[in-house]
Amino acid sequence: MDFKVSPLTKIISLSGFLALGFLLVILSCALFHNYYPLFDILVFLLAPLPNALFSKSSTDSANFMSDTVSNTQDTGSFLTGVFVTSGLALPLVFYHCQLIGSLSCIMSTLGGLIIYSSIVVFSWFFHSSWEQEEDTLFG
Template sequence: MEFKVSPLTKIISLSGFLALGFLLVILSCALFHNYYPLFDILIFLLAPLPNTLFSKSGADNANFMSDAPSNAQDTGNFLTGVFVTSGIALPVVFYHCQLIGALSCVMSTIGGLIIYSSIVVFSWFFHSSWDQEEDTLFG
């Protein structure tokens, strides 16, 4: 017995998950009257872009038969890692410099990770359905 989840259910659940991440970051700002953690949202929203931009950057004829990633894919992976690491480290640096409190640091970090993971899960859920030629939503 195979359990299929409709695309609408996926979108609704992921949007709720994304809203939870935004809520945590915004609460970490509003509860403590300090809006430095909003930079965390920007960093985690920019984090998936390098992988998206560099993942399908042209087919190299030299690497046509090999499964090795290209230099562009490596660059995208590196930049994504830099963004994710910066998004985790930025609230810690703000806390160390006493710009935000400890609870604000924790809420901002967890909220940012939820935002990033919901974007990654969204692209992972719908990557396979974009490759299919048949339209499963309408028949």
């Protein structure tokens, strides 16, 4: 059975998933009257940017290492990893310093993971649909 999901259904479901992540982080702030977990949103929103910026670099065919990932792509992956790790560790550091409670830490971490994963899935969905359109357009 070939089950096709329309692109609009995917976009709406991913938007709902993203809204759930924002809701969790905002509730972790508002319920406990402490707005430190909002920094987590900023970190997870910045996390995909280095990968997106550095993945567009072109590799030179004259380069002897042309079959490997270029240094700029490695740098983008490293910076993305730093942001994701910081986003996961930030609520734990706030909890350790007793700036937020344990439930706020859990909600903020879970909300940040949902935000980052929905951004990654969203960009993967559009990247794969753009490649398919380019193939069908000129193929």
